[in-house]
Amino acid sequence: MTVRRDPDAIVAAWLEEGPDVLPESTRRAIDVTARTTKQARRLSWLLRWATHINGMTLAAAAVVAVAVGGLVVLRPGTDGSGVGGPGSPVPSASASIPASASIPAMTQSFTSEKYGYSVLYPADWRVDPATTLWFPPDWGASGSDMSELDLIAPVAAPGLFRAASALAPDAASVDDWIAEFITMSDIAACNPQRDTLELVVIGGKAGRLRGFCGNSPAAEIEATVVVGSRVYVFTLFSGVTSGAIEADERALFDAFAATITLSPENAQARPSIEPDPS
Amino acid sequence: MRTRLVEQARDGDDVAFSELVDLEGDLCYAIAYRILRDVERAQDAVQQAFLLAWRDLPRLRDPERFGPWLRRLLVNACYEEVRRHRRWSTRIRRLPVDEPSGPDPILSIDDRDALDRAFGRLTPEHRAVFVLHHHTGFSLADIADIVGVPIGTVKSRLHYATRILRAAIVADSQVDSTEARLA
Numbered sequence: 001m002t003v004r005r006d007p008d009a010i011v012a013a014w015l016e017e018g019p020d021v022l023p024e025s026t027r028r029a030i031d032v033t034a035r036t037t038k039q040a041r042r043l044s045w046l047l048r049w050a051t052h053i054n055g056m057t058l059a060a061a062a063v064v065a066v067a068v069g070g071l072v073v074l075r076p077g078t079d080g081s082g083v084g085g086p087g088s089p090v091p092s093a094s095a096s097i098p099a100s101a102s103i104p105a106m107t108q109s110f111t112s113e114k115y116g117y118s119v120l121y122p123a124d125w126r127v128d129p130a131t132t133l134w135f136p137p138d139w140g141a142s143g144s145d146m147s148e149l150d151l152i153a154p155v156a157a158p159g160l161f162r163a164a165s166a167l168a169p170d171a172a173s174v175d176d177w178i179a180e181f182i183t184m185s186d187i188a189a190c191n192p193q194r195d196t197l198e199l200v201v202i203g204g205k206a207g208r209l210r211g212f213c214g215n216s217p218a219a220e221i222e223a224t225v226v227v228g229s230r231v232y233v234f235t236l237f238s239g240v241t242s243g244a245i246e247a248d249e250r251a252l253f254d255a256f257a258a259t260i261t262l263s264p265e266n267a268q269a270r271p272s273i274e275p276d277p278s
Numbered sequence: 279m280r281t282r283l284v285e286q287a288r289d290g291d292d293v294a295f296s297e298l299v300d301l302e303g304d305l306c307y308a309i310a311y312r313i314l315r316d317v318e319r320a321q322d323a324v325q326q327a328f329l330l331a332w333r334d335l336p337r338l339r340d341p342e343r344f345g346p347w348l349r350r351l352l353v354n355a356c357y358e359e360v361r362r363h364r365r366w367s368t369r370i371r372r373l374p375v376d377e378p379s380g381p382d383p384i385l386s387i388d389d390r391d392a393l394d395r396a397f398g399r400l401t402p403e404h405r406a407v408f409v410l411h412h413h414t415g416f417s418l419a420d421i422a423d424i425v426g427v428p429i430g431t432v433k434s435r436l437h438y439a440t441r442i443l444r445a446a447i448v449a450d451s452q453v454d455s456t457e458a459r460l461a
Binding site: 005007008009010011012013014015016017018019020021022023025026027029030031033034035037038039128131132 | 292299304307308317320324328332333334335336337384385390393409443444447448
């Protein structure tokens with residue numbers, strides 16, 4: 001006589017077997033490691049500030065950042081008092097942010113060892129290269145892990161230029177894939193079909209540009225460029241409170257974009273993943 | 279409190295980080311063990327995940343996201359462990375060890391052996407989804423967030439892994455009953 005057995009109960013029992021308490025020796029090893037390992041550099045003021053924004057996108061954070069004086073440094077012929085137009089509050093913090101009458105000169109060069117591109121950036125901006133390789137569709141899934149992105153940010157002002165690239169899956173429509181996994185504005189209306197977006201040329205290749213949504217918060221400009229099966233993403237976070245500043249932000253993005261060269265052959269490949277048998 | 283600890287650790291406070299290890303370490307270890315089915319490799323994966331967490335904490339934008347972020351690091355560390363030791367694990371059969379929770383009477387040695395073999399044939403991606411769902415109890419959305427794939431892929435992996443493990447038990451039972459008839 002055969003007793004009927006429940007496979008799910010057996011699997012569950014098997015899964016429950018095993019240790020549930022981290023050994024003290026491992027805890028100690030982690031403690032020692034933490035005490036002897038240097039942490040990565042902190043990101044720009046903008047990102048730290050954004051930690052206090054719950055449920056908002058980085059772009060939304062950037063909107064307010066600029067409201068306190070951010071990219072006004074880029075506005076030709078202004079001393080910063082015009083941010084947001086007449087009547088807009090200008091917190092005193094703006095006084096500590098250096099003003100400039102023009103787009104800063106792109107004098108420094110950065111070549112991404114991971115993502116296959118080069119870009120020039122201003123002397124008073126700092127590069128924080130990605131420390132781990134971006135594996136889509138992780139892009140912005142949590143909005144938290146910035147270690148997968150090359151980040152270029154001003155040393156003493158809000159703003160952030162980020163970049164990365166990855167291979168799109170063969171079977172997918174690149175536009176659909178980008179729409180689903182990369183352009184992830186929290187505002188649905190700010191995510192139009194990619195093929196309806198403005199055409200741009202970056203590194204000699206045609207791409208699409210998603211600009212300001214029209215209503216803040218949506219303070220990012222993001223271009224996606226597809227070279228072969230590699231998708232490049234370049235984003236400028238800074239912020240806007242008025243149409244006039246939008247133009248300045250676009251000018252800054254264009255200044256970055258004009259210096260970009262693409263070399264997909266130099267991008268790091270994702271480590272091989274075993275085929276999904278399902 | 280946890281958020282405060284994350285903020286302090288992000289500012290370089292290793293004591294706060296140690297408290298986070300106390301808070302999260304057991305769960306991480308339980309997950310890692312069940313993905314890897316090996317005590318030492320699970321410890322290595324946990325240590326690696328916490329090392330990366332410590333190193334990259336300053337780049338974590340939202341302290342509230344520490345948990346999912348840490349578990350993603352952990353799962354990635356487990357993937358690496360699986361791949362690093364795959365050749366070994368296909369050749370060396372792990373002997374059962376006495377573990378704190380002890381063997382469950384519902385499980386026969388043959389069950390355990392069949393499940394170990396079936397689980398060992400799953401990819402690390404399938405193992406992770408299965409463990410996160412059936413052992414840890416995370417929702418499919420949470421798992422999608424942790425492993426960085428769409429929910430549909432999570433469902434697919436979960437279905438496949440569950441089917442493989444069920445099949446291992448059913449096949450094992452059929453062998454048992456055949457042997458009983460022949461005896």
